[in-house]
Structures are given as C-alpha cells and as structure tokens.
Amino acid sequence: MAKGDLHVINAKLPLGGDADSWHELIAEGGCWKRIIAHPQRLSLDDAVSIRDRRSLEQGAPGRLPAIVDLEGRIALPGFVDMHMHLDKALTLDQVGNSSGTLLEAIANYSGKAGEFSKANIRERMVRTALMGLRHGTTAMRTHLDMPAHLGREVLYRTIEAALEAREELKGRVKLQLFPMLSFARDPEGAKRLSTELIGLGMDGIGGCPHLMEDPSLDVKLLFKQAEKLGVPVDLHVDETDNPSMRTIETICHATIAAGYEGKVTAGHLCSLSSMPKDEARLIIELMAQAKVGAVTLPAVNLYLQGRGDEGPVRRGVTRVKEMLEDGVEVAAASDNIQDPFHPFGRGDLLHIGAIAAYAAHMGAASDAERILDMITQTPAALMGLREYGMRQNHQADIVVLDATTPEQLLLEESPSRWVAVNGTWASAHVREVWLD
Numbered sequence: 456m457a458k459g460d461l462h463v464i465n466a467k468l469p470l471g472g473d474a475d476s477w478h479e480l481i482a483e484g485g486c487w488k489r490i491i492a493h494p495q496r497l498s499l500d501d502a503v504s505i506r507d508r509r510s511l512e513q514g515a516p517g518r519l520p521a522i523v524d525l526e527g528r529i530a531l532p533g534f535v536d537m538h539m540h541l542d543k544a545l546t547l548d549q550v551g552n553s554s555g556t557l558l559e560a561i562a563n564y565s566g567k568a569g570e571f572s573k574a575n576i577r578e579r580m581v582r583t584a585l586m587g588l589r590h591g592t593t594a595m596r597t598h599l600d601m602p603a604h605l606g607r608e609v610l611y612r613t614i615e616a617a618l619e620a621r622e623e624l625k626g627r628v629k630l631q632l633f634p635m636l637s638f639a640r641d642p643e644g645a646k647r648l649s650t651e652l653i654g655l656g657m658d659g660i661g662g663c664p665h666l667m668e669d670p671s672l673d674v675k676l677l678f679k680q681a682e683k684l685g686v687p688v689d690l691h692v693d694e695t696d697n698p699s700m701r702t703i704e705t706i707c708h709a710t711i712a713a714g715y716e717g718k719v720t721a722g723h724l725c726s727l728s729s730m731p732k733d734e735a736r737l738i739i740e741l742m743a744q745a746k747v748g749a750v751t752l753p754a755v756n757l758y759l760q761g762r763g764d765e766g767p768v769r770r771g772v773t774r775v776k777e778m779l780e781d782g783v784e785v786a787a788a789s790d791n792i793q794d795p796f797h798p799f800g801r802g803d804l805l806h807i808g809a810i811a812a813y814a815a816h817m818g819a820a821s822d823a824e825r826i827l828d829m830i831t832q833t834p835a836a837l838m839g840l841r842e843y844g845m846r847q848n849h850q851a852d853i854v855v856l857d858a859t860t861p862e863q864l865l866l867e868e869s870p871s872r873w874v875a876v877n878g879t880w881a882s883a884h885v886r887e888v889w890l891d
Contacts, residue, residue, distance in 0.1 A: 482851035485877035533593030538788035576616035587802030591854035638676035698730035823861035
C-alpha cells in the first residue's frame, strides 16, 4: 500500500454513536474515504493482527500490511491537548520550586528564562510533543512565555524556537501557538508585539489577566487587539483559591460585546470551586451564554492549589460537571509537564482524563464517554480543527487502544497505544497485555 493509505477492520468507535458495530475504516492519501459499520466481526484472510508489532513497522510502502485487524479495540480520532506549556517542559532539574506554590514557580522560571538557548527550548518542545504523540495526541496548543522584560533577543529565542518546533513536527503533531501577553502593563508594546507575532504565523492571543493590577483593563485591551487582528483568544483565568477573583465575568461580557462567542477559551477557573455553588452557577450560565469554552487542568491544579489552606484544603479543579450540565464546552488538558509548576506528567491525555474523572466525581458509566469527548472532539472544536474526526475526507488520524469499552479504557488506561497520522502509522507502543 502507498504511504497515507490505511485499511483497518474490527474497530469499535465509541464516539460515533454506534458502539455495537464492528467498523471498517479505509484511508487513501491520508484522508478517510470509507467508514463502514458491520453487524458482525469481519474475517479477512489477508488481515494482520495489530498485536504483531512488525505489522506496523515503518519503511517502504511494500512492507506495510494491506489490512490491520483491531480485534474489537477502541479507535479514536487522535487526542487533542489544547493547553500545554511546551517551552517550559522538562526544566524541573534546572528550575526548582521548594514550596511547590504557583507564585514561586512563576518567580523561579522568570529568573531562569534568560538562560535557555533557542536550541534548548526547541528541543524540549519537540521532545515533549513526541512524548504526547506516543500516547496518542495528534494535535496540541501550547501557550508561550513572553519574557519581554529580558529584552528582544531573549524574547525571540522562544518565538523562533516555537516556530521551528512547529515546522519540525509537521506531519506528526499539529501544533498551535498562543503567546501570553500583558496588555495592561505595556499597552503599546503588547499591541506591536501581538501584531508582529500573528504576522509570523502564531495562531491567537493568550494571557493571564487575573494576575494584572487591573484585570479589567487587560481584558479590554486584549479583546480590542484580538478583534483588530481577527484571531481567537485563549486565557489563563482565575487560577487561585480566592473566591472573590471573578475575572471570568469580565471576559464573558467582553466576549459578548465583541461578538466573539465561540472564539474564546478560559483555562483553569479554579476560583469557581472555592465560591458558593449558587454564585458559581450564575457565572457558569454566563459562560454558556457567551459560548466561552473551558479547559480543566486537573493534574496541575490538584498539585498547586490549596497550598495555603490548613483545612479544609481546597484542591482547585473547576466545576466540570456543572459546566457540562449547563452547556459549557469543557476540555481536559495536560498543562505543565516536569517543570517547576508541575513535577509530574508524561503527555498522556488518557491519564489526564482519568484524573479529571476522579476530581470531578465522574465515575458513572455514562461519564466515561463524556471524559473521552473532553480529550478528543471538544478540544478539537475549541481549537477550530476542521478536518478532525472519523468522517469521509477528514484527515486519517487514529489512536487504537487496549480496551473494548470507554469504561474499561478509563479503568486500565490502555497499556498499549497504536497511533497513525495522515493514514501512516507513526507510533506503536505495545505492552504484552492482550484483550481476552
């Protein structure tokens, strides 16, 4: 078969609304051409079991198998990790954090940022992205630190490293870049820089308005510039235990005023979990009205939040279930990986999904598919990935997992992952554990 051609049988597609059928998927030239639901398991003489690692070896097209039998395993259209910090990843050994707090992490990283070369930043970004690919992630959005206080030369190390990393990852991981900008601190400088960055090919504007002295001013200026440039907005919002921090309300009103419904994403939203439920519900309803998407970062917020509490200890994970119930689009993402903000992580969104299920009390059988949606279809929609999903003529990305149901997948987190991008097998991480 030619590169980009893929033929798999006996796949289970839990997100397609037809979990009982045995699906056959055929890709040509990197795109899905046929997706066929069969009432019974297919048996084809020339099919090769996916358990045979050799069947997925990359090499000359003639060595690739004609048909791969998934044997009833779940197939998903590639995980989507839409809130990461690839430029900070894998710096834990160079930037410590003795207290484990967010404020020390910010201060320590800021003090070390000037010491990282462009080559070092690029290498860590690529290495972490490929770590995610091995676990099934085929699309990512990374927020980028913009240390303007250290001068243009240092600032452009991150900018150039990110652009070069995106180019190096092309064809394997689709990477979106969102610089984190402070409009209230330097309005004219942030306007010039954002214009320059979007011109260079970055995908939108990010920031942390709740950390500004005047969050409302930062939000106002940021939205004005986003409108001018015609780009989406993805913000860190209210990453604090303080229940009086409600920058999200200002963001929602700015979204509606700008006609930016569906173009704004808010990550963290920790303060919602600290305030009374009735007050939080009003804010969540406003988010639904403004069509502001939410991203929960359960691993990092469980680690960082509640550090100052002697009891009860707040854990910071936002109100995921209430948001879902009120129609807010909610994704789950990795955030920081092995850096001063979070010493753990391996770029495994399925593991993040399981943590989200724990933290959000989503253990019912019906919740398993919702968790899978939070790491696939929902973030893909929030990122505007138009050719995402197992549909005709869409990009043939697929991750195959060692499970036959969503419930089993979250329980066992799949010891093996098989990943194809553009119809070509990109990674086969196989453990000696087979389905019965």
